[in-house]
Amino acid sequence: MTSSIASGAAPRRWLFTLTILAGSFLLFLVQPMVARMALPRLGGAPNVWNSAMLVYQALLLGGYAYAHFIGRFSLVRQGMVHIAILLLGGLTLPLALAEIAPPAPGWEALWVPWLFMLTVGPAFFAISAQAPLIQRWFAAHPDAGNPYPLYAASNLGSFAGLLTYPLIAEPLLSIGAQSLYWTFGYALLIVFVIAAVLARRGSDTPVVAAMVSKDAVTAHRTSWKTVLLWLALSAVPSGLMLSTTTFLTTDIMAMPLLWVIPLGLYLLSFSIAFAEKRAIAGIFVFLAPVVLLVDGSLSMFSAGRADLLAAVASIVLLFVTAVALHSRMYEYRPPASELTRFYLVMSLGGVLGGLFTALIAPVVFDWTWEHPLLILAAAALLPLGPWKQLIGDRFSNPRMGLILLGATLLIVFNGALGVFQSSLAQSQLSAVQWAALLGILLLSVLLAARRWSFVMGTAVLLLSLGGISNLLTSFEGDRERSYFGIYSLRDEPDGDKLLMHGTTIHGVQRSGDEAAQEPTAYYGRNSGVGRALLQAGELFGADARVGVVGLGVGTLACYREEGQDWTFFEIDPEVLHYSERGDFTYLSRCAPDSPTIIGDARLELEAMDADRFDILVIDAFSSDAIPLHLLTAEALDIYLRSTSDDGLLVMHISNNYIRLEPVIAQLAQSRGLAAVVRSDTELQEDGLFASTWVALARDPARIAALEAEGGWRELEPPEGPVWTDDYASILPYLVWENFL
Incomplete structure (x- = not known):
């Protein structure tokens, strides 16, 4: 078989590199694409992305196991099997979100992975075997040389796919178009795989035999001690990548698109660590101990301070440490005969790291303890030579x-x-x-x-x-x-009590009987929502019906007046517990009989009767991370259905990083709504914070009545296309100067 290949063709490195690049590009293009598909049902909590990553890592492990298993067959049979698997995976295309029942409260950590598995599982599994399988086929040629640098190409393709989604695919294409183009790419990949199989035609023995004799395989069988080292060296960077994402979005700042950076640098680390030329990897190995000590200390020191320095330190720590650990793994790589076994163990380590960070840590720890623990694990593994x-x-x-x-x-x-x-x-x-x-x-x-x-x-x-x-x-x-974040109580010297969601103040209650019923934080009497709720009786009568999406500490309940019918919606049961336990008493003092519905408000409102509320308040953002599914045309239609014909919709759009006014203006224009905005500039004064609220209504008279009180203005002009469940991109609306 070896002579047949040698006489028939050159190694054709370019073809195998292109095939690996294409597969990896598609894998990491589809990951954010499916997460974006799921936004209308999942919201934007950081753990949603971690759950998705865990599914992808598990599918990658399955693909690597499959690649390792079929390695015992001849190349022709491997090719036939793999092409058949790709064709079967193609039967699930174009991709569409699986239809399953919503999760029961508290079961999101298991429900989210199941949803992703059903949606993208078959196609993702089929492609995931590409990197080790194609490398092994390439190595079957006697003149092929070292196959491991092809893995660097694989991760360059992954990095390109990851960046292509937020920068090109999401801003330019609807979800349907993204899925269609991805299907075309999948078909092209099958063509590349067929070409790779044909380039190694003539093989009728297992690829292992083409690369090395059976005696040599036995002689070079890697010890279990080294296999365990592979496992640890792959698990720690994987876990650190996810813990860095959680740490940044929870304890540093909830910047949009922040999850792209840790994953992108994690992928790029493989390209440096597995490169044929070792000079750059050597520099990272030398710097890694210093970076771990300095940046690990700075990230811990600045936790909870919303410090850009800490964000940069955490990202640099991840990148340098990942390169160093992956470089050590590369130095312990086995002969080509064990290539698929090596990648299988590497993938298993990735899954274990993801499992620890995405599933175990949120249940076991009350803070992001997984992050310092993984930094310690990295310290135990870094090459210190x-x-x-x-x-x-x-x-x-x-x-x-x-x-x-x-x-x-x-x-x-x-x-x-x-x-x-x-x-x-x-x-x-x-x-x-x-x-x-x-x-x-x-x-x-x-x-x-x-x-x-x-x-x-x-x-x-x-x-x-x-x-x-x-x-x-x-x-x-x-x-x-909880699955949706980390909450902590803080008692201030003046007696005020704060609820922190990561680094964001989620609510404030003053001490003292009278002061404890006074609205604070973003909900003061001069705020947009305060003005609207104070006029509820005047606008809709003594029995006005009010719905509030986003409970927080229950501050808005202090606007309830006798005879009014109030309903609260909250996605996280843990938030409600703070009111039930008496840590915050707005609900018990001001609206003791008002129900709080636990679940995604969009789904809960959709299931309720129409014309349910006179005023509907949307205040469901967690810090600056916005749930896109609450700002689409479909979501607006649900809100309008839930309010009376002359009802009022009040939306909280305060955000440091995204200009939401033109987005809301475009939504209002698309539905023929009258809209005004009020920016309250009271900052850190008597427990009041600056906030921006938009009021929308079908009936212009309602908006006119609000404007009569003063302080409201017209929204900025509409920009861009209307956000829908099928299309929405925050990229054109980012406030870049606030990232610095």
């Missing part, structure tokens, strides 16, 4: 080295703890504090001389720069974690 030679070999006396490293640990811990405690009462560090922190971090680099001191040094820094403080919060029981 260059630093051991640079520092460790200078300790001629082992006992003296032990004493010096122990003293360094003690200085680092006490110094870092002192800086952290002195910074608690300040929003910004002074120049002296910054200098002290940087000095401590530079000193801690000495700990890379030995593995034990490096791991202990990392642990000491993480504990002293915020870990101990967060542990105390966990032990005190003032923090809860």
